[in-house]
Amino acid sequence: MKFVKATSIALCVLSSIGIQAQPLDNTPPGGGIKNLQIFSYDGQDRTTIYANGNMQAAFDIVYELAPDHVFKSAVLKKYNTEESLASWVQSSTENQYLHSINSSMRSISARSRNIKKIYLSRNTPASVEVCVELTATKNGVDSIKSTCIPGSANASVYVSAIAPKYLTKDNFELTDWGSATPINKYVAPSTGTWSNEIREQVLRSKGNAPTILSIESDNLLQGGTSALFVNKSLVSKYIPEVAPSGVSHIMSWVALPSKVNKIDFVENVGLNEYWGYTLRRTIPYYFKDDPTYVFSLVTYVLRDDKFLYDHVYNHYALCGEKVGNNNSGVRVRDCQVRGNLAQKAPVYGYSQSQINSWKVERLKGSVNVIDWYGTKSQLNFGVKYMNDVYSDIVLE
Known part of the structure; x- marks a missing residue:
């Protein structure tokens, strides 16, 4: 009986101080x-x-x-x-x-x-x-x-x-200059030949290549409307003292329809002429809906005696080969820089030493393409000399 009594008291005490039994998780x-x-x-x-x-x-x-x-x-x-x-x-x-x-x-x-x-x-x-x-x-x-x-x-x-399978130039084709879509062309009255031409070259994948989802390039035009002369070119080939009918400079930039639609540039108007205008043109992108389309190259070719220089303030300046004296007797070249649209681009005289410091040659450039497997492959571009009046941007 004492044992039962003690147990009863203990139960009562536990109940009185609020200690309650917790449900057990028997999982x-x-x-x-x-x-x-x-x-x-x-x-x-x-x-x-x-x-x-x-x-x-x-x-x-x-x-x-x-x-x-x-x-x-x-x-x-x-x-x-x-x-x-x-x-x-x-x-x-x-x-x-x-x-x-x-x-x-x-x-x-x-x-x-x-x-x-x-x-x-x-x-x-x-x-x-x-x-x-x-x-x-x-x-x-x-x-x-x-x-x-x-x-x-x-x-x-x-x-x-x-191991990843990397793509090479054999997996792609680049529209050559002769088949590329014109963007702008100027025929110089003094020579009867074109002195300025811009075309859209198109890079497309061949049937053996996986779908390309994106690209990477430091030379991609951006901003809806882009001035060519404020972006570093993918490739730049400069030929000094070219024959009047020859290609004096060829430059190319990477373009995508999602990044840029129009370009601004100074038009080269021919031999020893300096009254080119700042123009705006639309990039056609005729092949943008082609399933093999990868990207475009906006390629600017100059003939006669003009060259593009990497000007420190306005970036590329369009300069003539002809050297003259300014009012102080200093030997200078006349150059145009980008100005207001549809107006004569500003003309300045720069010393040869200045221009030499701006000269840009980028004989090779590269673009990374990323396919739908996530593999990043590098494509290399360069300038191929064809003849005295013709050069082309090519896959290397």
Whole structure:
């Protein structure tokens, strides 16, 4: 009886100070996750990507949780060992590139409402079999389950990251000068030959090349309307003291319809003439909707005795080869710089030493193209001498 009495008193005391029994969560470890599977994004158990740091292998993590449990996290690991994936980059954010070398599909319909997507990339070739560890939580208590131990269906995906395939000039074609679309042309009355011509050359991919998604260039015209002379050219070939009918200078800039529509420039009006106007012209972009279109080159060719110099204030200045004396007896060349539209461009006399410091030759230039696998390839451009009156921008 004493024992019963003491127990009763103890129960009463516990009740009086407010200590109440808490409900127990009898969920066994991992029991909050009823089902867990992993697939590649196209439903397969293996996938291949390029090891270029951009292309992502995509995985669907399909799961089912017990009542009142909520998803907390999911992480990919090595199958069998559950080790972390060193040198692989995991992300929950999808980029714009394809997820498999063998498929051009971007996504597959989800097989379940409860699905999480994980993306995996790397910079160097390697292969790994991946599994998934998922954590769910209920009332602050975590439940963890993985597919990393052999024995369950759809527990792993084998991923191969192989060396990228870089594109070369053989994968592209550049419109030559003779077939390029005219933007502006001036025929000098004093010579009867054209002395200024601007054309749009177009770079297109050939049938064996993957789709190009974007480009990178330091010589890209931008801003809706762009002045040619305030952007560094991709290529610049300067031929001093050219024959009157020869090409004296050829320059080219990169252009995209999403970046620039019109150009401003000073027109070269011929041998020993200096009354060229500042003009504005529209870039045609006739091939912009062609699925093989990559970008355009706005190429400016001068003949007779004119050259473009990298002027320190107005950037490129259009200068003549002829040298004369100014009012102080100093030997100078007359040069025009960009001015108001549809008006004669301003003319200044500059000493030869000044002009020599501005002279620009950029005999080679490069543009990076990024394909739909995320591989970045460098294309090189240069100037090819054809004859005394003709040169061309070419892929090298």
